[in-house]
Amino acid sequence: MTIEAIEIPTLKRLYPHVDDITDWRAQQTTRLLWDRVWALEARLQAAETLLQQAVARTNAQDAEIAAAHQAAIDAMGEAQLTPGERAAGGGLSPGEPATGPGSRFEPIIPMSIDPTEMEANIKASLFHWDRADYTYWLGVVQDPWQGGDAKWYQGWDAYMEERARPGNAGFASHDLLPLPAVYTTPPDVGYPTGGWT
Numbered sequence: 383m384t385i386e387a388i389e390i391p392t393l394k395r396l397y398p399h400v401d402d403i404t405d406w407r408a409q410q411t412t413r414l415l416w417d418r419v420w421a422l423e424a425r426l427q428a429a430e431t432l433l434q435q436a437v438a439r440t441n442a443q444d445a446e447i448a449a450a451h452q453a454a455i456d457a458m459g460e461a462q463l464t465p466g467e468r469a470a471g472g473g474l475s476p477g478e479p480a481t482g483p484g485s486r487f488e489p490i491i492p493m494s495i496d497p498t499e500m501e502a503n504i505k506a507s508l509f510h511w512d513r514a515d516y517t518y519w520l521g522v523v524q525d526p527w528q529g530g531d532a533k534w535y536q537g538w539d540a541y542m543e544e545r546a547r548p549g550n551a552g553f554a555s556h557d558l559l560p561l562p563a564v565y566t567t568p569p570d571v572g573y574p575t576g577g578w579t
Contacts, residue, residue: 385435388428395420448552455530477532484533489526492539492560500524502568503538505578510565511548516578519546529559538563 397416403409479485493503504519523542526534530553535541540561544554 385432385439388432388435390424390428393420393424393427444551451551451553475528475532478528479533484535486526486534489534489536490560491537492535493537493562495524495537497524500537503563503566506568507538507543507546507563507565508578509569510567511546513546513548514577514579518579530554530556531559533559535560540564 395417397413400409400412400416403412474480482488484490494500500523501516501520504523505516508514508516508519519538519542523536523538526536529535529541539559540563541554541556541558543563543565544550544558545552
């Protein structure tokens, strides 16, 4: 999406109460002031439209960068597999354990995976960030997921909490794996934005 220059719109100009001014010079000065107000209004409308375009393009670009970064990580992981790993290792990522803690079948659990506890953990973090997209994050962590260190995890942790931070492009430090989340105080009741989604 290209950001295009915005043509300044031509607005219908009105001159309230100018005709009621009997002094000719005062009337002309007031009319000139109204002309300036309308010119500034037209420029403001054009600037707001341009700003909306810029915001939309920036958000789209952030998503494209995040997707490209993830594709590069995936490609690097695939490229680093030895022929033996590809043939016998089930396509393990570099550094991914085949068995034991951190393997696909024995994920590391940084916090409880009891459904009630996990719900409380996620909601406490999202409440801190003033977010309500609980369903999305539950879907991410209720099943085993692979962290940036190639090990597998299940449940909520500091890594996912950082990824949920507003403005985060989908990445977090591997040092946060598998530390528990920092913000664990749940909301008292409900949620200020009107409910969990």
